[in-house]
Amino acid sequence: MFFILSKTLHFLLMPIIWVIVLLLLAVFLKSIKWRRITLLGALGLLLLFSNPFIASEAWRAWEVEATPVKDVGQYDIAVILTGVTSFRENIPDRIHTTKGADRFLHPLQLYRMDKIDKFLITGGSGFVLKEGIPEAEQIEKILLMAGVAEEDILTESNSRNTRENAINTADYLMQQTQYKNILLVTSAFHMRRAAGCFEKAGVNADGFATDFYSSERRFTPDELFIPSADVFSRWHLLIHEITGFIVYKLLGYC
Structure with a gap:
């Protein structure tokens, strides 16, 4: 409901x-x-x-402000929140992403820099009246195509909102106690709510904001008046x- x-x-x-x-x-x-x-x-x-x-x-x-990549430490796992893909029944032979694809592209950069060891992608289907391929599985396919080792990708495909992302991730991490240093990755506009939910669920994670909508401040006519x-x-x-x-x-x- x-x-x-x-x-x-x-x-x-x-x-x-x-x-x-x-x-x-x-x-x-x-x-x-x-x-x-x-x-x-x-x-x-x-x-x-x-x-x-x-x-x-x-x-x-x-x-939430961006964290410079050079300032990101070493993390056992990066928790990636979904909400950035869409399934099209008329074009099912590929994965469709939105502007928010930075949510997994920027952690991929950190992975290539050996700043994170594994990914945990959390998110199911966003459809209300029909079934769809869970977003976590779609992003997993993209990371695999990008050359990420299969054993470095973990998925949670039942969550349908931010609260469930946090609760289900917390349940998983309680069973996998080897993950101590956790990086939470989501859009900059979504980080306040996500960080609050994960803290409430008992997950102690550092935030890494991506997918920014604000632009550089410009006092040009097209920005001010058009x-x-x-x-x-x-x-x-x-x-x-x-x-x-x-x-x-x-x-x-x-």
Whole structure:
């Protein structure tokens, strides 16, 4: 039930949905005053959520800072959180990744530098109404194709959210006590919630943030004044994550 509710909330937190609702109210409300207010509200949201500079500043304030690769120590295992692949039934002969692929590409770099010994990939299928190939298995295939030794890849394919990632990983690590130094890898925007969940589950891990959405601060006309449709989707992701963090805090998950 929690998984389904989270997917519903994901839809309701879309800024574009808010704009559409306000525009519909501006059309159908009888009061001229309130029609004007809702129309101005829709225009204000459009300007706010399409501004690249404001979006980047918001991302910079929320994301966990990057750890320089040179400062990363030696770790027995890197726990990689999924959420960066998708299964397409019409193109099943390859693995499809998203921008978040840095979640496994950057640990792969650390592995090649002998900074981590093994991977533990945690994550099942993200579908609500149908079955799919667990994301952990998809990322495992990519790492194998990249030349990672099979014995260096461990997978956990039952988790469907961050809390389950933490609980299932904690259960596994309790049985495999040889892993002392643990590196937690996820997107920079997701690290606050993930780190809180893993700490709550009893996993003592250092964080390594990847997949950054904030950009370098630039005071150029295109950043300051020119609207961007892409910024809407970025705002949706940020609002969803902050809301998820608050909900997890209230429920005692992190």
